[in-house]
Amino acid sequence: MHAAKRAGSSAVISDRWQQMGYNYCIACKRCQRFLDLGRWRVFHDLQFPESSKELFPGPGNVAAAPVDGPRLRERLRIMDDPFSVNHKGEADFQKLAAILAEFCDKHDSHELYLINDSGDFPWSACDRYAWYEWAEVFGPNTDMGGVDLPKNLIHDLHLRSWDEIEKHLLRSHRYDPATFPGDIDLVKHGFEVVRKSIE
Numbered sequence: 001m002h003a004a005k006r007a008g009s010s011a012v013i014s015d016r017w018q019q020m021g022y023n024y025c026i027a028c029k030r031c032q033r034f035l036d037l038g039r040w041r042v043f044h045d046l047q048f049p050e051s052s053k054e055l056f057p058g059p060g061n062v063a064a065a066p067v068d069g070p071r072l073r074e075r076l077r078i079m080d081d082p083f084s085v086n087h088k089g090e091a092d093f094q095k096l097a098a099i100l101a102e103f104c105d106k107h108d109s110h111e112l113y114l115i116n117d118s119g120d121f122p123w124s125a126c127d128r129y130a131w132y133e134w135a136e137v138f139g140p141n142t143d144m145g146g147v148d149l150p151k152n153l154i155h156d157l158h159l160r161s162w163d164e165i166e167k168h169l170l171r172s173h174r175y176d177p178a179t180f181p182g183d184i185d186l187v188k189h190g191f192e193v194v195r196k197s198i199e
Contacts, residue, residue, distance in 0.1 A: 022116035026072070026100065027064070028107040029056070032134045034115070034123065035103050036141040037096065043067060043114060044081035055113065056122045058129030063119035069108035076101050092140040099139045123149060125186040132190025146172050148187050150194040165191055 024041055027034035048065045056062045075081070076097060079088060087093040115121065123134035125148060135151035136142060144157075148169060153159045159168060166184065169175040175184045 025115045029111040035137040038141040040083045059122045060120035064113040064115045072104045150191040
């Protein structure tokens with residue numbers, strides 16, 4: 001999940017979504033997949049507990065609230081939260097809602113969480129745990145230039161060599177060696193582990 005947005009018409013719509021507040025993701029802990037919802041707080045009345053290390057050991061403090069498939073499906077049916085009401089006529093929002101419905105179907109009985117960016121993300125590159133096992137389900141909020149999860153780099157961007165991945169990462173300020181020394185090496189390690197697992 002990244003702050004930057006893609007260029008083009010969808011960026012105009014996405015920019016309107018960027019108001020004061022948190023960004024949200026829906027995540028399946030079992031399958032280690034997540035979808036970036038941007039500012040869409042699907043469960044607008046959901047109370048988030050304090051950021052905790054307990055639900056996702058390793059990443060640090062993750063602000064996550066448990067949700068379940070039936071409740072999520074009900075929210076998608078009603079769509080009466082403020083964000084849905086304000087954006088339901090927009091093409092990007094309709095696309096995101098459809099992808100979320102598909103995500104719900106695929107992970108219906110799994111352990112799902114709504115995570116906001118007030119804490120850490122389980123898929124942030126670090127050297128403390130296997131962050132590279134996570135993958136993003138691409139949607140309108142995906143920052144294609146900032147994709148750094150090895151499974152996405154290999155399967156979605158079709159980058160098969162480290163040279164290709166390094167060129168991709170160096171286009172992003174996030175992996176500027178002068179600003180974030182050593183971070184690109186974390187992705188290289190994750191890429192090598194994931195590549196070996198699929199060979």
